[in-house]
Amino acid sequence: MSDTTGKQSREWNYHPDLPLQDSSLFKWPPSPGFLARWLARNWLTLSERVIMVIVAVAAYYLLYPSLETAKTFAVGWIVQTWAVNMGLMIAIAGGLHWYFYIHKGQGQTLKFDKRPQAKGNRLWNFSNQVHDNMFWSLGSGVAQLTAFQVVTMWLMANGYAPTITLASNPVWFILALILLPVWSAFHFYWAHRLLHVPLLYKRVHSLHHRNVNIGPWSGLSMHPVEHFIYLTSLCIHWIVASHPIHLIFHVIYQGPGAAMTHTGYEDLLIRDKRRLALGTFYHQLHHRYYECNYGNQEMPWDRWFGTFHDGSEDATTATRARKKKMHA
Structure with missing residues (x-):
């Protein structure tokens, strides 16, 4: 069976399930299970990072x-x-x-x-x-x-x-x-x-x-x-x-x-x-809407400082208002 689940919309050819969830390493309270899965996904499989270490x-x-x-x-x-x-x-x-x-x-x-x-x-x-x-x-x-x-x-x-x-x-x-x-x-x-x-x-x-x-x-x-x-x-x-x-x-x-x-x-x-x-769709949203998702999913800053775009229409409206104010 194809492992390409996701959705199409008027704005996107493909997007993951929305709204985007919090996948930051700095969740509070800390989740040992989440950290273990993050470590396994990034460092115990043939991931992008492991490939770069091998090349290095x-x-x-x-x-x-x-x-x-x-x-x-x-x-x-x-x-x-x-x-x-x-x-x-x-x-x-x-x-x-x-x-x-x-x-x-x-x-x-x-x-x-x-x-x-x-x-x-x-x-x-x-x-x-x-x-x-x-x-x-x-x-x-x-x-x-x-x-x-x-x-x-x-x-x-x-x-x-x-x-x-x-x-x-x-x-x-x-x-x-x-x-x-x-x-x-x-x-x-x-x-x-x-x-x-x-x-x-x-x-x-x-x-x-x-x-x-x-x-x-x-x-x-x-x-x-x-x-x-x-x-x-x-x-x-x-x-x-x-x-x-x-x-x-x-x-x-x-x-x-x-x-x-x-x-x-x-x-x-x-x-x-x-x-x-x-x-990541997280960064793709930044390229589309500019004044949001300045970091990446592992860092908590966008959520802490109110610049997180979760892919929803409400987040798009808020981001456009912030951009208009910043570049007035």
Whole structure:
């Protein structure tokens, strides 16, 4: 039997059951059962995060320069780091775009928005949404991602940033992998709220928000100022002890990982079964209605600060009123 339950509506090709429920890690009172299921779903199956850790480990040993090499800034290893990041971005974002939008491997099944990616519209550079998104993602996006990584590697290599190994601290080594996406979600919410201040929104963040109908190349398609703000999440490695594998995982999570969360589809299907969670309707609602769901489902901030959109018509009305007031 097909595992593609969900509904269609006038606004959406597909949406999950509504209203969206509270799936934050920070529910009160705490639910050990919920936390155990979250841990199992994200870390004890072949999830998006586990796949990124596997890629990070392989890239650490096979593709990126060593810390010893990074002790001195040099063109060779910096270009190598940039080339690896460029390759990963093209492979992941390009692969997802090919599968979902060129090959149409899943058709419209589990696709949130009814529309195709935009063409022939002068809103976009090159009058093409995908080409515009690729320009910003592969240009400023990969360049700044590499810059943050290069600086962090240099700091680690020279002892200015604290480091650990699996042998020296196995508990923290594993725990840090689990907590990095939680840190990223915390950072993302507050950086995102800053970007929605009207002045920054108009001059910077609006470039990303042209993607009302998102696709894999939309995830890292941002104004250079937004790239800088978004990627400061990586500065955590400057003060909290980590290993280069943690840094690479974080780089993949912030960069190519954004393509996975912006596929425009909820899950990857294999033989009509959901095998890999990708985009979330929670964030899709943000791209449609703007002034809501600034964070992600694991963080409680949208619920605590009254900006949670649960997919209902009442939430849409409240969000539109808030947007009108903010941008008056």
